[in-house]
Structures are given as structure tokens and as C-alpha cells.
Amino acid sequence: MNAFTSRNDVPGSIAMPDGPSQVPSDVEPARPDLRAVDRWWRAANYLSVGQIYLLDNPLLERPIWRDDIKPRLLGHWGTTPGLNFVYAHLNRVIRQRDANLIFMAGPGHGGPAVVANAWLEGTYSEIYPAVTQDAQGVRRLFRQFSFPGGIPSHASPDTPGSIHEGGELGYALSHAFGAAFDNPDLVVACVVGDGEAETGPLATAWHSNKFLDPSRDGAVLPILHLNGYKIAGPTVLSRIPREELTQLFRGYGWEPMYVDAGDRAGMHSQMAAVLDQAMDMIRQFQQRARGTSDRARPHWPMIVLVSPKGWTGPATVDGLRVEDSWRSHQVPLSDFDAPGHLECLDAWMRSYRPEELFDGTGRPGADLLALAPQGGRRMSANPHANGGRLLRALDLPDVRDHAVAVDRPGSVTAEATRVQGGFIREVVRRNMDCFRVFSPDETASNRWGAVLEVTDRCFMGRIEPTDDHLSPSGRVMEVLSEHQCEGWLEGYLLSGRHGFFSCYEAFIHVVASMLIQHAKWLKVSRELPWRVPVASLNLLLTSHVWRQDHNGFSHQDPGVLDMLASKSADVVRLYLPPDANTLLCITDHCLRSRGLINAVVAGKQPAPQWLSMEQARAHCAAGAGVWDWASDPGEPDVVMACCGDVPTLETLAAVQLLRQMAPDLKIRVVNVVDLMRLESVDRHPHGLGGRAFIGLFTRRRPVIFAFHGYPSLIHRLVYSRANHAHFHVHGFMEQGTTTTPFDMAVLNRLDRFHLAMNAVSRVPRLAKRAPALRAMLEARLAEHATYIRQHGEDLPEIRKWQWTR
């Protein structure tokens, strides 16, 4: 129980008529600098309450009338005063130390606070000139909040100084660490809500301190805001003994410092003291790491801020406790037809003494404005929170230097992601301060081992002599948490750097919701001219569905393509390169792109190579094309289309079978690298025009389409195409069996035999021969089935198949 909880229980406290928090003004801090902080805090609180409630009368020049109040009250008060308190104190520290600090508002619905502070700092008016620093501007500031065409109740891309959306909870600390990596001068002050702290991603993010190197990285200063309540109940961390809480954070490797006084003045002086101490500790740890060879992991400071939820708001409403209770989560007062409520809001807002804060024009007083840091030191204007401003293009190697020599299609074998790993190694080597790779312990498994020739896995835990490429300064970020990988990468990108996340295809679903939220962030950011585009979020999805024969059903899921395809076309790209050289071209392209989520699906197993580097570049530039070397000239009888590496292999094998069985058949092979080429041009910027689409797939010839993912995605993409009825798609179907690689394809009818069977069935002039041809193919399938159950591996003719023509 924190010191505030009993305040309204004492006899004589005013319960009805309800009023603002009964904190006597004489407990304001005595220290002048803290009186100034308190003043800023009052101003930010006033501006926050105004945003939530008022349509008009922004400076309370008259009593609040019923019509001044928004018809729909959609903001959230609970977390806001705590955020304002922290922000005000951080500004003191920034000014005093010329500190380079950004602010991460983890708690949900903290929008009013971050917007209020950005406005007080002047940044808001610089970015949105209509929201001036005067009465008219305050009115706009208030009206726009949770209002049609306005801003949401969370920190969002609209919010200056934010790189963290406050909608879906759990990622604040991971984002903070991402921003701190390779930013030696930066301190990321990260407020973590005690609700948010219950999420899984946040619970593991405390361990990020084992991956931050004080000699090259900045610092993260977590501030756990223990305000005690979520939407409707208490938080876990606020209801365990203080001793347990301390042990928990020490166990996580932090040194917790508490701010938990019984009164306002005490809170200010404690907060100032622990902030100073924390900043001193951070500097000392950094100096030790940077000045000596001591690479010990510091026990970084963190702050536990114990405050009432809805602090300084109405203590009670209608006789029920509101301040320091879950009832202050959203709007403490809502029904303004109830007696006394209007007066309560009026008294609440006036308790911040607006007359002391604003001059006659509604401009914040000069003394208040002087409390803001200057220029880019303002947290709302720090360029690290608008990372595109700091972004430098990567120094990229020439893909041709990494090309696999392919004299003729199918003549050589390579592991695509291993070749890509060589390229990534050079990217790392050339960009040692702004590029990292992230993976849940799968960098080597995904065949990017070459990267470890130029850097290590990053680790600040104990290192043993027998460890393999492990050091504090490594640029390979491996932790068995897709959430951490994704969160770190997002923070790293949004603060102006570059990266690549390699992941097992099936387990990228672990961060499905994070990808959705990042896509939303990028989409909204594109519409804000002041947000400079950041580097794209690049995903290598490997160990993919078609080679999960041994891991089985739990590892088989290509559905991330469906999920991403449903998101905004502005920000999503899906690539399925069929071999190593196309993968190299796509990788190069992704690393040059901005503001996108690029998902690249590629296998890691040895596989035949189809295109020379020159061919690969042309093919990737087109995104989809006819493979002439595998096709017959002119109008074909059938189009054999493919998208994905295994589908391409099986399609070419099917083509070979068809040529043997029906030499007169005219076949066209179409390969799709850029899946969004299939989408119509009015729905996706990469969509093929109608004529080009028909040019590839013909107007009415059957298209046997072998696809890496669920067939329904192809149907959905080509739905509005004139020839869509001719598409016959083979792809992944839920099976659930353990088997051999080729048999995976057979079970899903994506194999050469099923593809060939479908083709012969669809070509009218093969109608007579089709039954016999199908029977031949069925016999081959039966032979395959017998063989694998006996030998446990595929038929030699399958394993050793080679393309010939």
C-alpha cells in the first residue's frame, strides 16, 4: 500500500461534494528548481485534463459550462499525471546536464501527457503550426484529442518525440534498448506501466541488460510506474511485498531505486535525487567501460515510481474513491448531468492554477517556457525519435561479388541463405556502427554463419573460453525471444539504423501482432511529412514450411504471408526468390528500401540454382516473368507458374516430366519473385497492369500455379483478374505428418507428379491421352510411397534429380 492510499480514508476528508486531490499547496517543494518542475507538471496536467474534456473555454476564463465539454469523453487520465511528473523531472536533468535523452511512454493511453509536454516545449506548434502557443492553439489542442480527424489517445506516430505506439502493450523496454544500441551518447528514459509489466514481452525485456555494451551503446533508464491499477483491478507488481519486488529487479540485474514519499514535496525531492543518482551511475558505468578494459556487466539503475493512479485528479466522485484506484483509469468524471460533476471538473482544473501558468494570450509564461531544454535536446524534438533524420544509407557490397556462378539453369547446387549470409557478412563489416542482425538463436541454423567471421554474438553475461563467437561487442543479437528480436529491431530502425531479422517461418507468428502494429506505425508515418522515412524492417523467413518434414506440423505455417498481405499495401512487400542469386538481389533491394516491411521467404537447404546474377537482376527487377529457357515459344497450351523455391523446383521437374510424356505440349514457365505483382495495380503499387498480367499468364490457358503458402492467398490476389478462373493453385494444406522433404510436397499435392497430373487434365487437346498419363504418374507416386516408408528417405531419382532440356 503506498503512502497515498489512506489519504481519503481519514475522517473529515471531503467526499461529497467531490473535489480535487486534497494536497495542500504548502507541500510544494521548497527547492526553487523543484518548484519550477512542479510548475511544469501543473501545466502539463492542466493541458492533459483539457484535452480529455474541453471543446472550448480552454483557459477557464469563465466557469466550465456543460457545452464546453466534449460530447464523447474518450481519453484516459489514470496514467497521465505520472507521465507528466517524469517528463517534468527529466527536463530538469536534461537542462542541468545537457543530457541527450528520449522518452518512451510505455503505459497505454498516455497520449494527453506526451502531447501536452510537446506543446509546452514548442515542438508541437513547430510541427503543427495551427496548434499555436496561445489561447486559440490551446483550444485546438484540446478539441483535436480523440476527436474526428484528430489524434488518438495513445502516443502515436503523430506525437513528436515518440517512437513507440501506446496502443498494444508490452514492447516499450525492447524499443528502448533498440534505440540505445550503437547510440553511446543517448539515454532512453522508458516509463513502464505496471499493467504493461504483466505482459510476457515486457517481462523478458528486463533481461535486455545482458545485451547492452556500455562501451559502445547508450543507456536505458527504466522507470516502473507503480500506480497500482489497470482497467479494473490491481497490478501484480504493486501487490507483492516490496522485498520481493526488489529481489525481482536485482535478479533481473537492475538496481531498483524507489520514489515513494507521502506528499508532493517529498515525491519531487525523491524523484530529483534518484534521477541524479541514476544519471551519475550511468555516466560512471560508461566511463568505466570506455576508459578501461573492464567489461563487467553493470547493475544499471532503474526507478520505481510509486504514485497514485490519477494523481491530482478528483479524490472521490459520488462517494467512490477515484484517485489512487482503477476508477481513474479512463475519465474520473463522465456524467455531467449528475449534480456537482461540472463543478468538480472546474475545481480540478483550477487546482493547477492556470492563471499562474499562462499569460493573457494563453501563451505559457516565460518562466515556464524557459524550463524547456533547447532545440534538439527537447525530448519532443530529439532527432533520435525521428530516426529518418539521422539515417545514413548503408555502405553495401556489390551483389555480383557474392553471386553463385550459374552457367546453365540447374547446373550447380547452393544453399540460398548461406550465400546470402556471405553478403550480410560484408554488410556488417562495412557498417559496424549502424547495422545489426537479430535472431532467436537461429543465425547459424539459418546458415548465416559467415556473419560470425566479422562479428560475434552479443552477450554481456559470463563468457566461457569454450564459447563460440560471443562477446559484448557482437552485432548478432540472439535471444530466444522473437518478441525481443522484433522489439529491439523496431527500436533500432525507428532511431535511424538498419537491420535484418532472421526467423523460422512458422514462428514469426509469435510476433504477428508486433508486425501488425509496426505496419500501422509505418502507414501513419508516411502521411506525416515531418516524419522522415526510416529503414525498412527486413525479415528473412527460412526453415520454411516445405522443409519441416522432420520438425513436423508445429513448424509448418506459411500464413504470415496472408497476414502481411492483408495489411496496408503502402508498407508491405513479400518476396519469394527461387534461388541464391535472386535472394541476393532481393536482399540488396530490401536494404536500400525505406519505410517498408519486407518479408523474404527463402530456404536454407542445398538446392539447384536457376539464374545467373545477370538474369537474377533482370528477373527481380521485373518481379515476375517468363523463364524462356524453360518455356516453349509462342502461345502455350499450359502455363506452369511458380512462386517460392520448392514450388519452383517441383514445377521445373513437372515440366520435364510433361516434356517426356507429351513432347508436343507447349509449356510456358512463369516465376513470381515479388508476390504483390499478382495484386491488381489499383490495390498495390507493385501490382501488374491488366495487360502485363495477361501477357504473362495468357487470357485463357490453364495456369497450374505452385505456391509456397496457402492456395487461397493466390486466389485472393488474382480475384479481380480477367483470367482468374483459369488459375489452379497448389500450395500448403494443413496435414500434420512427419515425413521426408519430397513427401511433404506430395502430401500437399505440390509435387512434380501432382502438378503434371493437373496440367495434363487441363489441356483440352490432351484429353484422350490424359487418363493414361495420369495413371503413369500415379504409379510413380505409389512407388515413392512404398520406398520412403521402407528407407526413410526419398527415392534416389528424386534426391538426385537434375534439370535438363
Place this chain on the structure above:
Amino acid sequence: MNAFTSRNDVPGSIAMPDGPSQVPSDVEPARPDLRAVDRWWRAANYLSVGQIYLLDNPLLERPIWRDDIKPRLLGHWGTTPGLNFVYAHLNRVIRQRDANLIFMAGPGHGGPAVVANAWLEGTYSEIYPAVTQDAQGVRRLFRQFSFPGGIPSHASPDTPGSIHEGGELGYALSHAFGAAFDNPDLVVACVVGDGEAETGPLATAWHSNKFLDPSRDGAVLPILHLNGYKIAGPTVLSRIPREELTQLFRGYGWEPMYVDAGDRAGMHSQMAAVLDQAMDMIRQFQQRARGTSDRARPHWPMIVLVSPKGWTGPATVDGLRVEDSWRSHQVPLSDFDAPGHLECLDAWMRSYRPEELFDGTGRPGADLLALAPQGGRRMSANPHANGGRLLRALDLPDVRDHAVAVDRPGSVTAEATRVQGGFIREVVRRNMDCFRVFSPDETASNRWGAVLEVTDRCFMGRIEPTDDHLSPSGRVMEVLSEHQCEGWLEGYLLSGRHGFFSCYEAFIHVVASMLIQHAKWLKVSRELPWRVPVASLNLLLTSHVWRQDHNGFSHQDPGVLDMLASKSADVVRLYLPPDANTLLCITDHCLRSRGLINAVVAGKQPAPQWLSMEQARAHCAAGAGVWDWASDPGEPDVVMACCGDVPTLETLAAVQLLRQMAPDLKIRVVNVVDLMRLESVDRHPHGLGGRAFIGLFTRRRPVIFAFHGYPSLIHRLVYSRANHAHFHVHGFMEQGTTTTPFDMAVLNRLDRFHLAMNAVSRVPRLAKRAPALRAMLEARLAEHATYIRQHGEDLPEIRKWQWTR
């Protein structure tokens, strides 16, 4: 560094030729009961190695030949000996105490271990009679592992005694707690891998102890297996100081007990001692809670088992450390053309002394068999791990007792989920030992507050007098972690109970991957006759996309429907009831169903009600139907179809507009409750037959379809329908704006005006009038746009609209 790591560093240790772990047999335990445990352990290890490697020669009656070895080595050794060690020790405890225990294998790829133990216990042969307890059976046991048509390398539904898939990591502890809730006699021994422990869901799951009531729930005994390595690197928890680790777990509220001896005998005696101590503590805590009024939260015991990874496997291979290193993660030996490898495998397997373990027929020795617990006490045969065997049908109230009285369509207003909450309250009241509701702090927000009239929120943290419906015995499980809610519920269901998870629609994506894995589990389970179906996993998805006007873009995502629709049709059902009575009928149906994931999308805002209970029952039974009361008789000019509550409202409003503007237009209104009715009958058991589909939607009339989710899902579902070209779908498009409820619909063209405009444009005989009608509707839209930007809420005519005919 644990005591084992230096074993092979001492001069003179055998590095080449490589051999098995150099543990002298004289360090076997002295205590006879522990010698027996060691014997079981050796047998399980032998059977595990055999599964990974051998096709034949299962009892090593001759040296291992090259041909005995599987052509593809796909198993994982690293975690296996530790799991076997724990299992063997737990069996001793079960026998000694007649304990009711189940086993949760958290680490990935633990399949060989759990299967080996189930076979030793006889359960495997009982369930799979072909895998006998003799030489022939051992041969089958070995061959089937990671083999075509066989079993995967994880614990999976095929594995007797498992309710936890070992594929995607992070959920073991949440599943364990779910199984322990309301199972006062049960102890769930849950091995947590130190890799898995890095995931977010696992990191927060340790806090589950704040939600387990010792007076009514069973116990969870976590065993953190600190074997030090993941696929390719060290684990975080194995590389922090022991003191930090202890603080971490004390901070989480556990009492950690270490097993970390330098030798085999010491490990056995320590493990036995801490297990006995832990079981004693559990019993004492339970006795205290059950015998007295002391409801203090116990500091439950947990075990930290420090062992080498790949323990007892080859110490080194080709001069590189394998045991106690990441190199033992998968197969310590793989290239059997390399010199000495075959001999090494032979020596390794013989180090378990199979000749002492099996009799001449390959049957485990009688002394070994006698070590297994009896019948249902065997962890592989415990009915709690095959929950359908224990499942009792819920005592369900009559939905009619909760019906909203609807005399005529649209005449009354209700909040659908609040009505549902009243029904759920009665379900809770009647099923106080086998039904719980789960939510990330949203039970009240989602309008299920009525449930709190009969039970509380469950909480074992400190409770304050001001708290609202909070107690240790509550049946409302609220924690701000969708992962915990989902994991607890899965464990609760898989052990034979019932539940409902209510969640904001957008944030169900947080557990997208868990839903995918659960769907896979259910699909495979259906194919196993011995797995008795469990209760369905029921999801209420509310606070949905169409009422996220204020929360904004981050809260707008209906894509979970797409994700679930792509999963196996056998196990997924999607319901979008348009009002309260249909929601009641669907809820009742879901609670009676078995083995499914039922996703129910329903709004919580006041909305007009359409159907009486009688009509609702008929409509839900049909799944989709013509609403005669809103339709004109006979063949219509246009079909106005809708699926979802907001789309239904807007469709009916559009119908009313159309009737006003074009009284001669013949309109049919079709409402879809069960989305899978749209799917073709050969793809989904709920799919409508072709004739029925045409009967509803007509053969060639335009269908204006207003859909709750992404339009592409409807296109995908009706793709193969004869009339699909006539479907014009309105649904969610990514927008990203803060606005009013109705304007949300306008921005997405799902509103009455856009629906009506599309309808007039599609009906040939309105062609002449269409431009004028569209202009009228456009004017209304313009008026709306002006109004909301001024007033911040929708036009009164929109807010107060009522259905009339």
C-alpha cells in the same frame, strides 16, 4: 560454470578417439532406491538414443553397422537426458507417495524422452499395440521416430501423458497452471528449458503463482533445466551469477532449490532430496490453506536442475566438446563416414549397459518394469493428461431465461455482451469447479460484469479493503497478458474443464501463434482415437474494429478471422451474431461443442435488437438465412447481405434508405451468423451446398455484402461459388483515423449511404435513376462530414436511427 564443464579439460581425458561421457560407474548412487532410479534413467536414455539413430539392431546384439543408422538424423539429444533424469525421479516420488502427478516437457525436441518413458511404463504399447515391449517393438519404436508416417521430435498429441506440444516454446508453465487450477489433488511437474525461459510468455508465467489458490487448486512444481545452451549459444539464466538467479526466482515468489552436484551419485541424491522436500512443502502449504483460514500466498518450491546439455552423451567428437555444449543440441554424431563415429555411437549406447536392462526378448527387465507407477498413476497414463476422459458436460442454464424481449425488429436496444454476461454468470454459478473465464483485465470493460455477482477476480496478491471483487477463490482470471490467459485456458481445457476467453478483437493477435498451435494440437488429436475430445476453446472477440473510433488505428484489426479461416476446417468455427439473442444461442452452442476453436465476434455497445429468442434459435441453427421481415417476397433485384453486428445495422439502414428512394426496388436481406456457411461444402463441414447457397444469394442478382472484417475473406470464401462474380463486398480497410463510430463505417464505405449507393449502381433497372440517387446519398455524406467535425459526434439522425417498415 557447472561442475561438469571441466571434466574433459583435465589432461589425460580421452578426446580422440571420441567416446561416451567419462562418468565412472562407481559414482552410481549407493541408495538402493536411487540405484533403481539410475537404472530407469539408463534405460530411458538408451531408448532415446536408439530412437534418434537406429533403424535396426535395436538391442545391440551385434556391433552397430552403417546400415543400422537412419539415413536422415532428425532427432535432438541435448535436452533428452535431463528430461529422462527428472522423469525417473518423479516416478520414485509417485510410487512412494501415491502422488497424482503429470509431466509437462517444456524444452523443445524432448520427444525421445517422453516417448521412451511412456514405452517403459507400458502405456505406449497399450495405446499403440504394434509397438510391443519386446525386441520387435523396440525396433518399431526406434524406426517411427522422425520417420515418414511416424512421430515428430517433440512431445505432441501422439505422446501419451502429454498436454503440451514441444514445438513452439514459451507456454509450458502457463499450461501447467491451467491444468492445476481446480485440481486440488494434482501436482504438475513442469520442466522449463533455459532456452524457453528466455521467451516473453514464459518470463511472465512465473507470476502465475499469484493466481493459484492452494485451498482449491493443485500445485505446479517447476523444474528449470539449466543445461546451459540453446541451439548455438549459451542461455541467459545459466550465465548470470547464482545469487542473481536466486533473487530472480525469490522475486517471482518462488523458493528455488538447486540440484548441482559434481557427479552422478551426487546428482541423484540431491535430486531425490529436493524432490522430497518440494513435495513436503507443497503438502504443507495445501494443508495449511485447507485446514485453516490462512490464505497467505505460499512461496512454492521450484527446482533448478543444473546438468550438462547432452549429459551422458559423447564428451567430445572430433576433438570438439559436445557434452555440456550447444553442439549436443541436435545429434552429437552425424557423419558416420567419419572415422570412429560408428564406434563412438556403439560405445555410447553400450555405456547404458542394455544387457542389464532388457531380457532376451527385448522386454525390459522385471525389476525395471516394477519401477513404474501403477495404472493411472503413470504420468503417461494419468487421465488429467487426456482431459476428455475426465470431462463432464456443463450444467447450462436455459438461454430463454436470458433472452431480450424483441416484439418487433429494432424495437429495443441492448448491449449484446452484457446480456451474454448474464448468461455466463449463470454458467459460472452452476459449474463452480470446472468453468472459468479468462481476460486481460477486460471482463468488466467487455460488459461481463454480471459474472462478478457470483464470483470474484482471482488474486493471491495483497488485497485491500477498497478492492472490487477480488479474492483467492475467484473464477475470473485476469492478468494483463493475453499469453497467460490463453495458456492457462489451454491447460485448463486440455485437462478436462471448460472456459471462455474474452479479449479485445485487435489484441487477440498477441496470441495468434498460440491459437495456431492449439488448432494444430486439436487437429492431430482428432485423428487419435485414444484422445477423448476436450471442451472447445471459446473466444469472445469484442471491443471490435467498428467501435475503435476513439482508441484509433492500433485497436483496429479484424484479421484474426482470416488467420483462423486458413486453419484446418475440422477445428475452426467463426461466428458473428448480429444481436444479443443470437449471441446467446451461439454462446450456448459453443459451450456444448468439443474439440474446436470457436471465435465469436460481438459488440458491447448499445445497439438495436433484431430477433426474438425463437427467431434467433432458428437463425443460428441455419447459420445464414433470409430475413423475411426485412425482405420483399420473390426474386429480388438486389441482395443486401451482412455478417457482423455493425454491418447488419448499416445494411438495414441502407435497406430503409433504398425503400424510401426507390419504393419499387425488390430487396432481399441475408444475414450470416456462421461465417463458414459461405465456404464450399467440400472444404468445411459447415459449408452450404451449392443449391442452398444460390437459394440464399440468387444466381445472378447483385449481392451487396457488408462484412465485419477484411473484404478479401469473403471473396476467398465464395471464390468457387457459381455466382461469386456478383458479390460486392464492403468491409474493413486500413485507414488510421480517430473519429466517431458512424464515421468509422463511412471511412471504410461500410455505412448505409455507401451500401445504398453500391446497390443502386448494380441494379440494371435503376440505371437511369442511379446518378440522381447517388447524388442524394453523396449529399447526406457531405452533411455528415461537416457535422462531425463541428460537433464531435454523429448526426442525431444517425445516432437515433430506428428500423421501420
